[in-house]
Amino acid sequence: xxxxxxxxxxxxxxxxxxxxxxxxxxxxxxxxxxxxxxxxxxxxxxxxxxxxxxxxxxxxxxxxxxxxxxxxxxxxxxxxxxxxxxxxxxxxxxxxxxxxxxxxxxxxxxxxxxxxxxxxxxxxxxxxxxxxxxxxxxxxxxxxxxxxxxxxxxxxxxxxxxxxxxxxxxxxxxxxxxxxxxxxxxxxxxxxxxxxxxxxxxxxxxxxxxxxxxxxxxxxxxxxxxxxxxxxxxxxxxxxxxxxxxxxxxxxxxxxxxxxxxxxxxxxxxxxxxxxxxxxxxxxxxxxxxxxxxxxxxxxxxxxxxxxx
Amino acid sequence: xxxxxxxxxxxxxxxxxxxxxxxxxxxxxxxxxxxxxxxxxxxxxxxxxxxxxxxxxxxxxxxxxxxxxxxxxxxxxxxxxxxxxxxxxxxxxxxxxxxxxxxxxxxxxxxxxxxxxxxxxxxxxxxxxxxxxxxxxxxxxxxxxxxxxxxxxxxxxxxxxxxxxxxxxxxxxxxxxxxxxxxxxxxxxxxxxxxxxxxxxxxxxxxxxxxxxxxxxxxxxxxxxxxxxxxxxxxxxxxxxxxxxxxxxxxxxxxxxxxxxxxxxxxxxxxxxxxxxxxxxxxxxxxxxxxxxxxxxxxxxxxxxxxxxxxxxxxxxxxxxxxxxxxxxxxxxxxxxxxxxxxxxxxxxxxxxxxxxxxxxxxxxxxxxxxxxxxxxxxxxxxxxxxxxxx
Numbered sequence: 001x002x003x004x005x006x007x008x009x010x011x012x013x014x015x016x017x018x019x020x021x022x023x024x025x026x027x028x029x030x031x032x033x034x035x036x037x038x039x040x041x042x043x044x045x046x047x048x049x050x051x052x053x054x055x056x057x058x059x060x061x062x063x064x065x066x067x068x069x070x071x072x073x074x075x076x077x078x079x080x081x082x083x084x085x086x087x088x089x090x091x092x093x094x095x096x097x098x099x100x101x102x103x104x105x106x107x108x109x110x111x112x113x114x115x116x117x118x119x120x121x122x123x124x125x126x127x128x129x130x131x132x133x134x135x136x137x138x139x140x141x142x143x144x145x146x147x148x149x150x151x152x153x154x155x156x157x158x159x160x161x162x163x164x165x166x167x168x169x170x171x172x173x174x175x176x177x178x179x180x181x182x183x184x185x186x187x188x189x190x191x192x193x194x195x196x197x198x199x200x201x202x203x204x205x206x207x208x209x210x211x212x213x214x215x216x217x218x219x220x221x222x223x224x225x226x227x228x229x230x231x232x233x234x235x236x237x238x239x240x241x242x243x244x245x246x247x248x249x250x251x252x253x254x255x256x257x258x259x260x261x262x263x264x265x266x267x268x269x270x271x272x273x274x275x276x277x278x279x280x281x282x283x284x285x286x287x288x289x290x291x292x293x294x295x296x297x298x299x300x301x302x303x304x305x306x307x308x309x
Numbered sequence: 310x311x312x313x314x315x316x317x318x319x320x321x322x323x324x325x326x327x328x329x330x331x332x333x334x335x336x337x338x339x340x341x342x343x344x345x346x347x348x349x350x351x352x353x354x355x356x357x358x359x360x361x362x363x364x365x366x367x368x369x370x371x372x373x374x375x376x377x378x379x380x381x382x383x384x385x386x387x388x389x390x391x392x393x394x395x396x397x398x399x400x401x402x403x404x405x406x407x408x409x410x411x412x413x414x415x416x417x418x419x420x421x422x423x424x425x426x427x428x429x430x431x432x433x434x435x436x437x438x439x440x441x442x443x444x445x446x447x448x449x450x451x452x453x454x455x456x457x458x459x460x461x462x463x464x465x466x467x468x469x470x471x472x473x474x475x476x477x478x479x480x481x482x483x484x485x486x487x488x489x490x491x492x493x494x495x496x497x498x499x500x501x502x503x504x505x506x507x508x509x510x511x512x513x514x515x516x517x518x519x520x521x522x523x524x525x526x527x528x529x530x531x532x533x534x535x536x537x538x539x540x541x542x543x544x545x546x547x548x549x550x551x552x553x554x555x556x557x558x559x560x561x562x563x564x565x566x567x568x569x570x571x572x573x574x575x576x577x578x579x580x581x582x583x584x585x586x587x588x589x590x591x592x593x594x595x596x597x598x599x600x601x602x603x604x605x606x607x608x609x610x611x612x613x614x615x616x617x618x619x620x621x622x623x624x625x626x627x628x629x630x631x632x633x634x635x636x637x638x639x640x641x642x643x644x645x646x647x648x649x650x651x652x653x654x655x656x657x658x659x660x661x662x663x664x665x666x667x668x669x670x671x672x673x674x675x676x677x678x679x680x681x682x683x684x685x686x687x688x689x690x691x692x693x694x695x696x697x698x699x700x
Contacts, residue, residue, distance in 0.1 A: 050664075057664045060558060060629065078558045078627070104558045104627060123627075125556045147540050150555065150562055167541060169564030192564035209565075209596070234599035253599055275663035282629060300629065301663045 041257070041270025042309050043294060045277045047090040049075055049304035057302025058084075061284065063107040063153075064297050064304055068290045075297075075304055078104050078122070088291065090306060096130075101137050109156035118161065120151045127151050127163065127178065144172050144180045155198050157218075162198065169193045171205060171216075184216050187225075195238045195285075206249070208236040213247055213264070230266030231258045238285045243292055250296070255280035257296075275301055336365070350416035352385075362414065379406025389462065396463035398598075402435075403462045404606070410435075411461060429453035432461075443510025450509045458508065467594055478502040489515065493529070503586065505578045518578035525577045532576065544570045557625030563596070573623070590615035593623075604677030611683060614676050619643075636668030640675070661696045 051058055059079025066073055072093070073086040082097035083105060096117075103123025110117055117130040125148075126139035142149035142163060152166035160181065161174040169192020171184040184203060186192045191209025198204075203216040211233065215224040228249065235253035242248060246267065247260040255273030260266055271280050281300030289295055293308045336359045345354050353361040362381055363373045374381055383390045393399055402410035411431050412422045424431045430453030433440040449457035458477050459469045470477065479486070479499045490497035502508075506516045513519060524531035524547075532539040541562075545552040551570075555562060562569040570576075573592050574584045585592050594601045604610055613619050620639050621631045632639045637655050641648025647669070658667040669675070672692060673683045686692035694700065 057666075060627070062558065104556075106558060122558045122560065123556055147567065148542055150560060152564075166560060166562045166564055167569050168567060186565075192566070194564050235597075275660070275665075281663065300665070302665050 041259070041268060043270060043307040044309065046293065046306045046308050048277070049073055049084075049086050049090060049092075049295075049306065050302070051077070051080075051084060051092075051095075058299075058304075059302065061297055061299050061302065061304065062105075063285050064287050064295050065108045065110065066287055066289050066295070067110050067112075069112050073289075073295070073304070074108060074110065074117075076105050076108050076119070078106055081105065083108060083117070083119070088289070096132070098135060098137070102128075106152070107154045109154050109161075111156065118154065118156060120154050120163075125150055127154070127161070127174075140178050142172070142174065142178060142180075144170075144183065153195055155196070157198050162196070162203065164193060164196055169207075171196055171203060184214075186214070194236070197240060199241050204239060204241055204247075206236065206239040208233070211236075213239060226260075226262070226264040228258075228260050228264045228266070231260075231269065233258070237283075240286045240288055240294075242288060248286055248294075250283055250286045252282055252284070255283065257286060257294075271296075277305065280305075344413075345415050347416035347418050349418070349420055349422060351414055351422055354415050377406075378409060382406075382408045392463050397465050398467055398469060399463045400461055400469055401606075430455055439509060443507070444512045445514065445516065446510035447508055447516055467591060467598065474503050474508070475500045478506075478508070504575045507580060511580075518575070518580050520579045520582055520584065522575070522577055522579070522584055538567050539576065540567045541570055544568065544576075551624050554622065554624035554626075557622075558627045559629075559631050560625040561623055561631060588615075589617055593617045600676065604674075607677035607679055609679065609681055609683050610677035611675050620675065636670045640669040640673075644669075 049064075058075065058077045060077065061075055062078045063076045064073060065076070071088045073088070073090075075084040075086070077084060080097065081100075081102040081104065082095050083102075084095050085093040087093060102119070103121050105119045105128075106122045107120040108117055115132065117132065119128045119130060120126075121128045121139060124139045125141065127142055128137060128139040130137050142151055142165075144165065148167075149163065149172060150166040151163045153164040155162040159176050161178070163172050163174060164170075165172055169186045169190075171193060173181045173183075175181055184193075184205065186205070186207055189210075190207040190212065192207065193205040193214070194208045196203055196205040198218075201218045203218060205214045205216070206212075207214065211228045213226040213228065215226070217223060226247070228247070231249075233249070233254075234251055236249050237252040238250040240248040240250075242259075245262045247262070247264070249258045249260070250256075251258060253273075256269050256271045258266060258269040271278065273279060273281060275281055279301075280296060280298050282298075283296055284299045285297040287295045287297075289306075291308075293306050296305045296307070298305050353359070359365070360375075362375055364375050365373065368374055370377065376384070389403075393404060396404075402408075408414075409424075411424055413424045414422070417423055418425055424434075426434055428434060428437075428440055429451075432453070432455045449455075455461070458471060460471050461469070464470055466473070472480075479502075483499070486497060486499060505518060507518045508516070511517055511519055532543050541555075545555075554560070563572045565572060573586060575586050576584070579585060581588075587595075590601075604614055617623070620633060622628075622633045623631070626632060628635055628639075634642070637648070652667075652672070654667045654669060654671070656666055659665070660667045660671050665671075672685060674685050675683055677683060678685060680687055680692075682688065684692055686695070
């Protein structure tokens with residue numbers, strides 16, 4: 001009798017153990033399946049911004065402007081001489097493509113109060129003011145100290161424009177009348193700035209050739225220089241700063257994003273060169289949207305990929 | 310006891326046959342000592358230990374070598390292998406492990422076991438076009454002392470320069486600079502030497518490069534005010550066709566300094582009619598070394614891969630990666646047949662992998678790859694089934 005009870009207990013214990021093992025296996029599989037669903041570096045692809053109306057990929061997209069005020073994405077499609085707007089959920093809204101009026105738009109900003117658009121037009125080498133209501137398009141050449149400026153990247157902070165001059169590699173600020181106010185010069189020993197962003201009253205500028213990020217305090221305080229260490233870049237083209245202060249550098253030729261901490265120490269990289277939704281091909285720009293999603297202007301794949309964690 | 314004796318004898322015989330213990334004296338019974346007795350002998354030769362590199366009996370390597378040539382050299386010169394792994398720029402023969410391209414493994418009249426050649430430097434064995442190129446030569450170059458400026462193994466700079474060019478020049482010529490430029494109306498700085506001078510030689514005096522920019526011939530004032538730097542607009546006054554190209558999506562301005570033109574072109578003197586500062590491939594490589602590194606050692610390279618401007622518009626383009634026209638038109642400007650009869654490409658043909666218009670570059674990487682016809686993957690199947698999955 002005692003033996004029978006023992007055997008029964010043993011059988012029950014084995015059953016519990018099998019049940020526990022089964023639960024463990026199911027849990028592991030669930031975790032693994034979540035892992036495989038997420039993209040590189042913990043970033044999961046959510047959706048693409050694409051020219052939905054035409055059902056064709058964008059041609060030569062160069063930048064993405066995000067308006068937090070009206071919750072819009074604006075995609076600048078240089079190849080199609082067009083600007084496209086999307087809702088924050090990725091739904092296509094509209095295309096601004098007046099016949100022959102835009103010439104190779106490259107970057108844009110939206111004036112919050114008036115709703116006017118300011119567009120860097122490479123084809124005209126201008127900063128162009130667009131009034132959407134009147135459809136008026138007014139291109140303006142920019143100059144600094146008498147010399148012609150070749151506008152590249154653009155940011156509009158309050159009523160000040162910050163323009164990266166592709167010629168000098170300096171960042172020049174202008175007022176609303178496009179009168180030059182100030183210049184943030186790339187150091188003489190450097191390679192010139194190739195991209196910049198504005199965060200919390202600071203400008204972060206990337207000197208790709210030297211592998212350095214320069215921080216300038218717009219309030220007039222001292223700047224800082226961060227050397228990016230521990231990663232071999234091929235062709236960096238853009239920088240972004242994450243909510244936690246990490247620095248994200250987009251490498252166009254590698255099709256990857258390298259992440260550095262605030263001191264410039266390499267932490268990890270993600271994405272690879274290719275065509276699937278977790279890959280990039282000759283990307284041009286990266287931007288965080290107000291929801292903390294990472295948006296990648298993936299020019300070679302003709303889309304803007306939106307990723308979240 | 311008998312067995313022990315046999316075992317001892319066998320061990321002795323085994324050691325006796327071992328190549329490391331093979332005395333060189335035996336080798337020279339057949340092989341002449343000529344070639345082993347020059348001023349600078351290789352260390353194993355001095356110790357007469359031929360067995361360090363050769364197996365006297367059998368080998369699967371030519372010359373009865375004990376290992377692959379490179380692996381053999383690295384047995385003792387391990388630090389060179391580490392140098393190569395860490396190198397930014399490496400000399401092709403060194404990277405390929407062809408040490409004997411430059412070195413004699415036995416002995417040489419030259420330090421470092423440098424191979425003796427009829428030319429004044431072993432470098433001219435490969436760089437033969439340089440040997441007789443110039444009427445007037447820079448002294449180290451004339452003496453075949455290429456190592457005065459170049460490192461034959463690895464360097465941090467392109468063209469294997471051991472330091473920045475200006476620093477190299479000044480290291481010997483600091484005291485000459487003021488006197489040599491005394492006719493100039495402004496103080497010539499200790500920089501930009503190669504803007505005017507060819508460090509190897511030239512047909513003119515003072516190693517001035519052979520092609521002078523016409524305004525420079527007229528005097529500095531044609532472009533400069535009182536010592537002022539001439540901006541890009543000054544260049545565009547004459548080269549207005551370039552100005553149009555700069556108004557492109559991808560303007561090839563280089564984000565550095567007041568005049569982007571002078572990053573690639575010399576405003577004063579050059580060895581080339583387009584006033585480039587160096588051979589085109591080297592000018593481009595200075596910033597685009599990652600592209601160079603991707604294709605330079607690939608077995609299947611585009612025939613003119615080093616003439617970048619065959620496919621790319623160097624001043625600016627409205628196409629991806631500065632192509633002269635869209636991907637297909639650029640390729641079919643030479644590959645005419647493929648432009649007419651090929652896998653469908655162009656508008657209306659969509660690449661299933663990314664939804665983009667299918668172009669030549671969808672399957673080929675034009676600079677160079679490890680696959681025939683510069684394909685991105687093996688053309689026997691791997692590449693095709695990326696799209697044609699049901700075949």
